[in-house]
Amino acid sequence: MVAGAVALAAVALAGRNVAPSPWIALVLIVAAAGQVAVGGAMGAYGVRQAGRLARGLALHRVAARTADETADASSDDGREAEIDEHRRVRVARSSALSQTLLSAVLLSTPSWFVAFAWATGQSAITLLALLATAALGIAVGTMQIGALARAVTLRER
Numbered sequence: 001m002v003a004g005a006v007a008l009a010a011v012a013l014a015g016r017n018v019a020p021s022p023w024i025a026l027v028l029i030v031a032a033a034g035q036v037a038v039g040g041a042m043g044a045y046g047v048r049q050a051g052r053l054a055r056g057l058a059l060h061r062v063a064a065r066t067a068d069e070t071a072d073a074s075s076d077d078g079r080e081a082e083i084d085e086h087r088r089v090r091v092a093r094s095s096a097l098s099q100t101l102l103s104a105v106l107l108s109t110p111s112w113f114v115a116f117a118w119a120t121g122q123s124a125i126t127l128l129a130l131l132a133t134a135a136l137g138i139a140v141g142t143m144q145i146g147a148l149a150r151a152v153t154l155r156e157r
Helices: 002-014 022-055 067-072 075-119 124-152
Strands: none
Touching: 002 075, 022 075, 022 124, 075 124
């Protein structure tokens, strides 16, 4: 929406180009596809890393420690283990949030290419190709966010 508003403001201020350039169209399509590929690859790596980090965490112990832990450890060791577990969960969750923001930025960039293509008067085929690429980026990002959320949240049993 922001990209569309910026493109509308630019066209209102400077006017719309009426001579589409095949070179600009080609560069926009290649750049948008490359952006989605890089965003997808980085997001997949981030999901894998978040899953690895979260697998070692006992997310159910964040709210309260179990009776077994209390019985097995002295009060100082138990408190230190609890603090360490809370810190690890916080790091995992902030890591997943950072990865989500990175994916959102990378995978939403093709929408700016769509806005630029429209403002420069590119053909309908170019606009459709860019719209499809932007939609693919949004779909990939949505799937990655779900996987990241599942990795660092407590599952009900």
